Amino acid sequence: MAAAQQDTTQHQLRTVQVFGKPAEVYAAGSRVVQVDSAYLSTYSSGTLAEALQARTPIYFKSYGASGTSTVAFRGTNASQTAVLWNGLNIAPATLGQSDFSTLPLSGIGEVAVQHGAAAATYGSGAIGGAVLLNSAKYKTARLSGDVKLEAGSFGRYFGSGSAGYSTKKFSFGVSAYGQLAKNDFKYKDLTRFGTPEVRQDNAQVEQHGFTKDLSWQISPQTQLAVHGWYTFSDRELQPAMGSAYADARQRDESLRLMAELQHQSRFGQTDIKLAYFNEYLHYTDLSNDSKSEVDTYQLQAEQTFTRGERWSLRGGLNMQHFVADNDGYAAQQDENRASLFALFRYNPVQPLQLSLNLRQALVEGFNPPPTPALGFNWKFFNSNQHQVSLKGNASGSYRVPTLNDRFWAGTGNPDLKPEQGWSYELGLRHVLVQGNTFLLETEATAYHMLVDDWIQWSPGNTGAWRPVNLQKVESKGIELSTTATSTLREVKLSSTAGYTYTSSEQVEVYEGNGDEGKQLMYVPRHKAILSAEANYRNWRLLGNLNYTGLRYTSNSETNNLDSFILLNLALSRKLQLGQHSLLLTLRSDNMTNAAYQTMAYRAMPPRGYTFSLRFIIP
Amino acid sequence: MRKLNYFRSFFLAATLAITSLGFTSCDDDNDGPTGAYAEEGVFVVNEGNFQTPNGSVSYYNTNTKEVQNNIFGRSNNNRPLGDVVQSMVIHGDRAFIVVNNSNKIEVVNAGTFASVGVVEGLALPRYFVALNNDKGYVTEYVNFGIGRVSVIDLNTYTVTKTIPVGKLPEQIALAGGKLYVTNSGDNTVSVINTATDAVETSITVADAPNSLAIDRNNVLWVLSSGNKSYDPYPEVDEANSTAASLTKINTSNNTVTGTITFPEVAASAGKLVMNGNRDKLYFIYNGGVHQLGITASTVNSSPLINRSFYGLGVDPETSYIYGGDDNGFDGDGTVYVYNPDGTQISTFKAGIAPNGFLFN
Numbered sequence: 001m002a003a004a005q006q007d008t009t010q011h012q013l014r015t016v017q018v019f020g021k022p023a024e025v026y027a028a029g030s031r032v033v034q035v036d037s038a039y040l041s042t043y044s045s046g047t048l049a050e051a052l053q054a055r056t057p058i059y060f061k062s063y064g065a066s067g068t069s070t071v072a073f074r075g076t077n078a079s080q081t082a083v084l085w086n087g088l089n090i091a092p093a094t095l096g097q098s099d100f101s102t103l104p105l106s107g108i109g110e111v112a113v114q115h116g117a118a119a120a121t122y123g124s125g126a127i128g129g130a131v132l133l134n135s136a137k138y139k140t141a142r143l144s145g146d147v148k149l150e151a152g153s154f155g156r157y158f159g160s161g162s163a164g165y166s167t168k169k170f171s172f173g174v175s176a177y178g179q180l181a182k183n184d185f186k187y188k189d190l191t192r193f194g195t196p197e198v199r200q201d202n203a204q205v206e207q208h209g210f211t212k213d214l215s216w217q218i219s220p221q222t223q224l225a226v227h228g229w230y231t232f233s234d235r236e237l238q239p240a241m242g243s244a245y246a247d248a249r250q251r252d253e254s255l256r257l258m259a260e261l262q263h264q265s266r267f268g269q270t271d272i273k274l275a276y277f278n279e280y281l282h283y284t285d286l287s288n289d290s291k292s293e294v295d296t297y298q299l300q301a302e303q304t305f306t307r308g309e310r311w312s313l314r315g316g317l318n319m320q321h322f323v324a325d326n327d328g329y330a331a332q333q334d335e336n337r338a339s340l341f342a343l344f345r346y347n348p349v350q351p352l353q354l355s356l357n358l359r360q361a362l363v364e365g366f367n368p369p370p371t372p373a374l375g376f377n378w379k380f381f382n383s384n385q386h387q388v389s390l391k392g393n394a395s396g397s398y399r400v401p402t403l404n405d406r407f408w409a410g411t412g413n414p415d416l417k418p419e420q421g422w423s424y425e426l427g428l429r430h431v432l433v434q435g436n437t438f439l440l441e442t443e444a445t446a447y448h449m450l451v452d453d454w455i456q457w458s459p460g461n462t463g464a465w466r467p468v469n470l471q472k473v474e475s476k477g478i479e480l481s482t483t484a485t486s487t488l489r490e491v492k493l494s495s496t497a498g499y500t501y502t503s504s505e506q507v508e509v510y511e512g513n514g515d516e517g518k519q520l521m522y523v524p525r526h527k528a529i530l531s532a533e534a535n536y537r538n539w540r541l542l543g544n545l546n547y548t549g550l551r552y553t554s555n556s557e558t559n560n561l562d563s564f565i566l567l568n569l570a571l572s573r574k575l576q577l578g579q580h581s582l583l584l585t586l587r588s589d590n591m592t593n594a595a596y597q598t599m600a601y602r603a604m605p606p607r608g609y610t611f612s613l614r615f616i617i618p
Numbered sequence: 619m620r621k622l623n624y625f626r627s628f629f630l631a632a633t634l635a636i637t638s639l640g641f642t643s644c645d646d647d648n649d650g651p652t653g654a655y656a657e658e659g660v661f662v663v664n665e666g667n668f669q670t671p672n673g674s675v676s677y678y679n680t681n682t683k684e685v686q687n688n689i690f691g692r693s694n695n696n697r698p699l700g701d702v703v704q705s706m707v708i709h710g711d712r713a714f715i716v717v718n719n720s721n722k723i724e725v726v727n728a729g730t731f732a733s734v735g736v737v738e739g740l741a742l743p744r745y746f747v748a749l750n751n752d753k754g755y756v757t758e759y760v761n762f763g764i765g766r767v768s769v770i771d772l773n774t775y776t777v778t779k780t781i782p783v784g785k786l787p788e789q790i791a792l793a794g795g796k797l798y799v800t801n802s803g804d805n806t807v808s809v810i811n812t813a814t815d816a817v818e819t820s821i822t823v824a825d826a827p828n829s830l831a832i833d834r835n836n837v838l839w840v841l842s843s844g845n846k847s848y849d850p851y852p853e854v855d856e857a858n859s860t861a862a863s864l865t866k867i868n869t870s871n872n873t874v875t876g877t878i879t880f881p882e883v884a885a886s887a888g889k890l891v892m893n894g895n896r897d898k899l900y901f902i903y904n905g906g907v908h909q910l911g912i913t914a915s916t917v918n919s920s921p922l923i924n925r926s927f928y929g930l931g932v933d934p935e936t937s938y939i940y941g942g943d944d945n946g947f948d949g950d951g952t953v954y955v956y957n958p959d960g961t962q963i964s965t966f967k968a969g970i971a972p973n974g975f976l977f978n
Contacts, residue, residue: 190697190698191671191697191698191700191720192697193694193697193733193736195697239669240669240670240671240701241671242671242698242700242701242720243669243670243671243700243701243719243720244701244719244720244721244742286761286762287761287762410848410853456946456948458946458948459944459946459947470946511946512943512945512946513943513945513949513952514945514946514948514949515945515948515949515950518949521948521949553670553672554667554672554948554949554950554970555948555949556945556949556950556967558687558950558969559672559688600670600671600672601670601671601672601698
């Protein structure tokens with residue numbers, strides 16, 4: 001039973017299971033990995049950046065403890081990983097990228113990562129991969145809830161609460177969180193004579209927000225869901241060591257609302273999603289005061305036809321309307337974008353699954369070519385204990401220029417082309433099941449990707465910064481992972497080891513000299529993770545080891561940040577209080593007290609401790 | 619560097635007024651440096667990435683053609699030099715390296731580059747000049763408004779006095795006991811009497827003066843970029859803009875003796891430097907490197923080198939022209955070396971964003 005649930009290849013084509021998660025059905029041959037729920041609940045006070053840095057091969061550049069965190073997935077840049085919330089892209093169209101340090105785990109139900117190009121399914125920006133977030137589901141009959149209070153080193157306090165209520169037809173849940181972190185840790189200032197130990201100033205963060213989720217089974221065929229997500233973050237932007245602090249602060253506010261309607265009829269399943277997102281960003285320092293606000297209206301309509309268990313076809317339309325106000329623009333800018341897509345899945349014989357996806361995006365003046373993706377999963381060996389699958393895909397991807405790329409006063413470049421990617425991957429997957437006590441899943445994937453017309457801001461010959469189609473980048477790599485789950489009497493153990501090798505370099509440079517043939521900056525060639533969870537009666541131990549290899553700090557391979565190892569441990573004890581329970585957790589982050597940076601000279605916290613209390617109803 | 623786009627725009631804003639260079643290696647003292655970097659060579663000032671302390675200095679040995687990058691780090695336990703290395707001056711056996719966004723001047727032995735001190739607590743320092751072994755001056759943006767010149771005690775490395783000048787003070791030069799300060803946010807050159815350390819007078823020049831040089835006849839040449847009005851950016855609204863110009867100033871009575879106004883109103887100009895004989899001016903104008911004799915009265919419309927550079931320098935002995943390419947700030951910059959006639963001789967890799975040169 002456990003094996004069947006965890007083996008995605010065993011997912012059947014029942015449409016119920018694809019709600020909000022087309023990845024696993026229409027993306028045969030790609031790798032989708034879920035961040036486990038034990039981790040998410042233990043580290044729920046953290047951000048998505050911290051979770052993915054610890055648990056996935058994705059590398060995050062964090063501008064210190066309080067600054068922005070941007071992503072590098074399979075050797076691509078921050079704009080080339082799509083972030084979807086309940087199936088819709090949430091990156092603000094102005095900047096075209098998500099700051100993962102403003103995306104809290106609190107209130108989020110599921111976090112999954114799709115490796116590799118997935119733009120045919122998710123649209124613009126899913127070049128290196130996609131991060132899939134889904135709202136929490138409140139399924140417990142009647143009232144449920146929890147309250148969590150946390151205090152940690154360096155002046156960090158966190159509190160959250162949630163409440164859910166559900167009946168057969170109706171479920172409703174709310175959650176809220178708040179956090180204050182001073183981040184006044186000590187670090188060695190490498191830029192001063194004698195590297196004196198100093199206390200970090202100007203890195204305070206205040207965050208709060210809430211989620212609201214409602215679902216209503218109107219009839220046996222029709223379901224309506226409404227989701228709301230608000231996040232607020234006000235922070236001092238931590239300067240680099242030895243850099244002047246210019247009183248830099250940033251306030252981010254995001255409101256995301258969506259309604260989704262699902263209806264089953266004899267024509268198949270109809271899904272309609274309607275969303276409104278508002279993103280506000282206000283940056284100030286001694287010499288700047290810049291505001292940016294963008295409203296996004298989004299409609300996605302999909303129709304799914306399924307015949308037996310052999311084939312399934314989903315056709316859809318996505319429409320976006322942006323209204324952006326930015327101090328850098330000459331005036332308010334509106335823009336419409338649309339895309340049409342068709343996702344097809346066919347199982348000619350039981351062990352073979354094929355998928356073909358096609359997407360055509362329509363953007364004024366920036367129409368990218370049609371984006372296809374073709375994948376297969378072939379379970380060529382299947383015995384009682386062993387399953388071996390070969391899988392692979394060839395996918396196109398694209399990213400249209402951001403509103404900043406287009407409308408920044410004077411520098412918006414009308415000749416900009418959309419980015420285009422091509423990727424191929426091939427993988428082997430092995431699953432070993434021994435009764436109910438042992439499960440071993442191992443996967444190896446190799447990929448090759450070309451991203452052309454990569455957009456980047458560059459000073460050019462005149463010194464005026466503007467976006468250009470700067471380069472063509474080749475990224476290739478290997479991803480290995482193995483997960484073992486075993487039960488020995490009262491002890492339940494599970495462990496995951498993963499390793500990735502990433503090579504990402506310029507193969508052509510369209511402007512200036514460039515640094516062809518060298519590893520792109522801030523892309524580690526090697527990253528490895530080892531996580532383990534042990535459960536014994538009411539105790540749980542969660543450990544995370546993360547090795548991040550050397551990263552160059554420019555494209556010339558002349559300066560680098562040293563590799564580092566981070567160890568995080570969390571020990572929990574559950575106390576039963578009648579029907580309710582109390583969870584006590586003691587956590588240590590960076591246990592070995594490693595001095596490390598993910599972005600040059602931005603100090604990161606040393607060893608710290610956190611204690612948390614969580615009261616769970618029922 | 620793949621920073622967020624809006625950081626780029628801050629960078630743009632912060633550096634709109636930046637022009638660099640014009641190192642006035644002004645000492646005739648006999649206490650010259652000895653050490654690995656005391657031979658004939660060129661120091662390359664590599665600005666680094668804004669908001670990251672990865673600025674550096676490279677040393678190019680003109681005899682062996684060998685380049686050593688990050689010589690400050692090499693001599694100082696890999697300590698980074700700082701954030702936005704703006705300029706460098708050698709006086710006697712010391713080199714003074716102005717690190718703009720680290721608010722400091724690092725002082726090193728000019729021959730070994732070993733640290734001998736630091737002037738801290740400055741406010742966005744730009745350019746430095748030493749009057750003698752005891753006293754120096756540095757321009758500071760302070761808060762992007764009215765700037766100042768701070769007087770530095772070169773024995774204690776402390777600020778002894780601050781002198782308010784005009785907006786966004788850039789390059790400075792000494793002539794006849796006077797300190798000339800280009801106020802790039804205004805149209806003035808402040809004149810400070812080094813005996814009293816007070817502003818004596820202010821000379822009106824063309825809009826946005828950013829660099830200056832003193833020729834063999836002690837005439838002060840001030841290069842102004844001109845004010846540009848855009849409609850919309852980057853289209854220059856010529857009717858409401860002023861052209862770049864060179865202003866000639868007689869340093870004995872601080873009067874303007876002539877102005878050469880450049881033909882293209884829309885084009886900016888900056889990075890004025892002079893050859894060793896101090897009879898030829900070199901500067902960047904309208905996307906090219908231009909050369910001008912000190913007796914000329916108009917600017918040649920065709921450049922000597924048909925490309926722009928982030929940093930410009932002229933070897934005082936060979937008159938070779940050095941240009942620094944910024945490589946988009948993503949990787950190490952390339953230095954291009956040209957014959958005096960503008961034909962390219964060689965290139966070498968330096969650090970990130972080479973913005974200026976200092977010749978030993």
